[in-house]
Amino acid sequence: MPKLESVEELKALRDQLQRALRVSAKSSTTITVGMGTCGISAGAREVMRVIRDELKERAIEARVTTVGCIGMCSKEPLVDIQQGDEPRVTYGNVKPNMVPRIIEEHLMNGQVVDDWVVGRLRRGWGEQDG
Secondary structure, eight states: OOOOOSHHHHHHHHHHHHHHHHHHHTOOEEEEEEOSHHHHHTTHHHHHHHHHHHHHHTTOOOEEEEEOOOSOGGGOSOEEEEETTSOEEEEOSOOGGGHHHIIIIIIITOOOOGGGEEEEEOSSTTOBOO
8 A cells, every 4th residue: 555645645545445345335246247259349358357457446345257148239348236235237338448437436436327327127036127
């Protein structure tokens, strides 16, 4: 960890760690990246790398996993986020430069980035949201 130079840096670090704790408190965050041929050709490997880097940099514990094609090839790369009992949110056409905002707003602040959502699915059979 770098040496802190000011009270402002300390406060910023405190805020970042508090947000990371809130994410962990939501229990069992899973991020799933579509890695079918269509996803890979659309850039899913780079998106997944950036997701892992962002999680590590922000000290957020989350399970990162992959799936094959789910049939929305035109929306690849697809990224699902499932936090605790919250609805699963699927982001489409995710580019590496979008990942920091998704991590910050969705995981850390609990605010879904609605402009990039292509679907929501509640836990439980047949219950859809969005």
